Amino acid sequence: MIRTGIYGATGYTGFELIHILRRHPEVSVVFATSKSYAGARLSHVFPVPWDLPLVAEADADPGAVEAVFCCLPHGAAMQTVVTARQTGAKVVDLSADFRLRDATVYQQWYGLEHAAPGLLPGAVYGLPEVHRREIEQADLVANPGCYPTSILLALYPLLRAGLVADGPIIADSKSGVSGAGRKPSLKTHFVEANENFSPYNIGRAHRHLPEMAQEITRLGGRGEALIFSPHLTPVDRGILSTIYVPVSPAETLHTLHNIFNETYADEPFIWLLPEGQLATMAHAVRTNLCALSLTLVEPGQLIVCSAIDNLVKGAAGQAVQNFNLMFGLEETLGLADL
């Protein structure tokens, strides 16, 4: 049993993580912190009968655990990660604090000076389908954003094969409301979000853009080609990204399908739909799957639909997948039968 601590257990991501870890056969949760609910039990915060005690961060001892999941907001995560790493615990950080390799870019997008730039070179971007080998060796994994997970997994086979052509890559993404967190706001008030559908931060304004651009460029593409438009959808959970990619006009739907098939042949959490089917949120919600479908509009114009659960493959599930890799466990442990 791997002794594990959770920072930020009472947001939706932290709660989903606890939900997953309860089924994980190799994990014991040693502590779970909460700023708002320290001293209470989890059953006071969520409608579940689990008696997990919640402690203040100051009362959690990272030295007592081998693994830390950090579900704190960006900015707040940095120092906690530093402390945990100093005790020797391996860390999966679900915030944005260690995703960008360049501290300047971080400061530019998040408006904060990075407190631990020295950790950035060693932090691995935790997309197992792309960086599995590095994750297995890592002590610090930066869990990708939810939108980036859905979009990068859709682009990876094309980038890897060098098939992305010139022109803008347009990712039109739709997310459930849990992606906005648990803190009440007018935007997430039931009466405002229900029976509505809203774009926000579209174009190149959303903070998930730079990590996608970084990864696209690392994979040989042009990160600056990406246009990204998130929208709020009145569902609890799920992301569907409809991604318009210019590709080499020599490819047919069939050859493109084969490329995806080969790239993801052994991936337990990629579900490439048969030709003719389209990925929907329902294909992925409450699983760690990324469901993908391909539609070739005309030679050179591909649409990839990519569906994940923002809280699972887009956050807590992928964090556990990374954890499994970091500790040499079966990658699907705790994740196969959500």
Add this chain to the structure above:
Amino acid sequence: MIRTGIYGATGYTGFELIHILRRHPEVSVVFATSKSYAGARLSHVFPVPWDLPLVAEADADPGAVEAVFCCLPHGAAMQTVVTARQTGAKVVDLSADFRLRDATVYQQWYGLEHAAPGLLPGAVYGLPEVHRREIEQADLVANPGCYPTSILLALYPLLRAGLVADGPIIADSKSGVSGAGRKPSLKTHFVEANENFSPYNIGRAHRHLPEMAQEITRLGGRGEALIFSPHLTPVDRGILSTIYVPVSPAETLHTLHNIFNETYADEPFIWLLPEGQLATMAHAVRTNLCALSLTLVEPGQLIVCSAIDNLVKGAAGQAVQNFNLMFGLEETLGLADL
């Protein structure tokens, strides 16, 4: 054109009122106040293109209007109503502050000393189907609560005919989330309210109980027999009350139906459904109607289903209905074609 002022224009009730008054042929809105949005225009607060300026309460002159709609929260309304009445304006108060005739009961339920007990004897409980004559003469009308509107209109024909028998009257009510107001909270957060269904303040704990008890007793019933269980339902608007009433066992469904029919024969906003049909929220939402259906379980045991829109017949629509009566206008003006 009757010059009108609105206090508290940027809650859901105030906004619904503006929506209705825009169509009212005899009303000009002279001012609309907002604590949170003073200085802005309505189009900054709601997704509507109406350029209505919002002012602070201090900048609104009740002396410049003939009629005031007060959509402030309970407690806050009292003093505003006093001031408005002093200038001579007629007032429809949508808060709870003038619904209870006994200031002691008010203090007991709302935890506040009443600031204007002298106005209570003159305040008329604004349920037109019950108190139309008094409303026509009134200078101050206390607009009923949303739940009480749905429940009292269901009970009135039975009380009036002296048909309510001994035993508890149980009102199991379900309300859309707009009934909880526009202020964000965890309870009304999309992810918490969606795909959920919650009882709250059930039994004899909800603040709408005393006004219902008061009115039942005034109509010759036993107010203390009422048990009232509100529930939160994941819809934007609407109330359905399922009301279990012990009645005289001599009555058949047919005679009971006739009694409702006679009581409400000329009522423009009561929709008694034919025998065999059941009232649903959809019968009433976005109208000023109260839809009623009767189900006789066995002799002596009646179920009345009563549906209204909590923001219309349960608040702003009924307020306009009262206003029309107070100013000698056609009662349905502005309300017929929602």
Add this chain to the structure above:
Amino acid sequence: MIRTGIYGATGYTGFELIHILRRHPEVSVVFATSKSYAGARLSHVFPVPWDLPLVAEADADPGAVEAVFCCLPHGAAMQTVVTARQTGAKVVDLSADFRLRDATVYQQWYGLEHAAPGLLPGAVYGLPEVHRREIEQADLVANPGCYPTSILLALYPLLRAGLVADGPIIADSKSGVSGAGRKPSLKTHFVEANENFSPYNIGRAHRHLPEMAQEITRLGGRGEALIFSPHLTPVDRGILSTIYVPVSPAETLHTLHNIFNETYADEPFIWLLPEGQLATMAHAVRTNLCALSLTLVEPGQLIVCSAIDNLVKGAAGQAVQNFNLMFGLEETLGLADL
């Protein structure tokens, strides 16, 4: 591994059952039948990647299995159960066909002559918290209806203790739309059900009434006292029953709470909430739990709120719980970590 067959695998109940059995360590699914989708695979019918083949009922061999789950509609289930029993397979029938001990009552409510009245005496009503010992010995278990599960578990401690007083017992129940099945209809069309809330078959008109009356009477109560009002709620899944029970006026909230506590002390799937909390759908959805809360309105007047997931504790989860008991397995196998 217990060889198992599923009849009617492509309704919501059958699908939920497959979802649960995939995690069950002691079950192998030998066949799954579907009338509408015979010849297809499950992944063609639901957005899941599971390659389970679906066969026509004629192509399924009950002789090859030790256990049968029958998820067919009432009427259709009877003959299938007879056939399965003849091969020696133990059967959990999720339809209504074997819930009523009296074939005459069955015919009266379901409009069909019972095809196998000889099996009725041996069929056990599968509410483990009430009939665990009989279920362990049974070859045929009639899985209770979803509404009855929520209501009977709320009444059982009171009936057992002889505390139910005279007067009507009123169960006002609210169910998610999956309870109406997967066959499209106007009532379950998104635009009709969404943003609406509807009573149906209220009073004593719903087919779940006789099985509740039967069980209440068996437990020493007056089944004929029950009034039952189901309502359709715009959520996918979940039932909340708000139950108004006349009880002995000598009891306090505290003594009543103790009685529930004692009755359910060792029950793995009963979650009695602490005094002061109310059960909501969210307490139970996607679990096999029944969440219960008590509110004493005044001496003699109790409200029990009871929440279940209609597809889990109200159907497939309870079926697996019964199966576990029938085969001498740990009762919670496959059910603990939904």
Add this chain to the structure above:
Amino acid sequence: MIRTGIYGATGYTGFELIHILRRHPEVSVVFATSKSYAGARLSHVFPVPWDLPLVAEADADPGAVEAVFCCLPHGAAMQTVVTARQTGAKVVDLSADFRLRDATVYQQWYGLEHAAPGLLPGAVYGLPEVHRREIEQADLVANPGCYPTSILLALYPLLRAGLVADGPIIADSKSGVSGAGRKPSLKTHFVEANENFSPYNIGRAHRHLPEMAQEITRLGGRGEALIFSPHLTPVDRGILSTIYVPVSPAETLHTLHNIFNETYADEPFIWLLPEGQLATMAHAVRTNLCALSLTLVEPGQLIVCSAIDNLVKGAAGQAVQNFNLMFGLEETLGLADL
């Protein structure tokens, strides 16, 4: 009062039309037909108290009316329109049957030979903001599809100014479920559509594509550049189209905004949002407005968000707007205060 007949009154579009016409001061509804509900009254089909009788099409006399609204499905509309025109009635046809000027294209997309190609040259595409003068003179107006309305109004100012550059125009559209009609289907079953989000017929597969291509080309653009991806969203009504348009790189957000402003300066139903705001469904639902917002990603790359109510500006509201123009009435009659 203009005597009017409605064919196909009991779909969502026909019902919305009746809802609007009830408030229209210059319209009397002489007949309303329904295939499924002939002989019934509207209050039996929808939860409204209106006693409008529904007749079979054979029992409706188009000779008795001056105006006909045809809300029949494509294919079924053609012959009815021919008959109505023969009696001299002016017709607004809400189906697709008269939108495409080329009968061959119609056959190709709708799989039917056109029954009245002779009427096509005289049929005017009923987008008032683009074709107002022709509509005023027309006897037959083909009311645009809902998606095309949202997309063409977003592109028109750019096309008119010759500012659309080379490259694909990508319209990623999201629609509420009422757009799929009232006939129950698995796709529109509550449990399937709720908590889901689904693309369908994306790329160049949806039947609304050819009418958009036709109009883009008529306005001087390249209709074949359009890529169109519709998605089903779990709301009752509303369309949001997020449209990615390559534009001349010389334009700034400000100059583009001015072009939209000038184009739509006097349009009563176009709501161009101020720079910095984004159009959402809520800006348009239950109004005849098209709300538009502009986002310039970088020089040359524009995003237009366009929101309408699919049943109002996307169907019945626009039909009444066209009717008003055809009969020389005030264009906003009956539409201003939805």
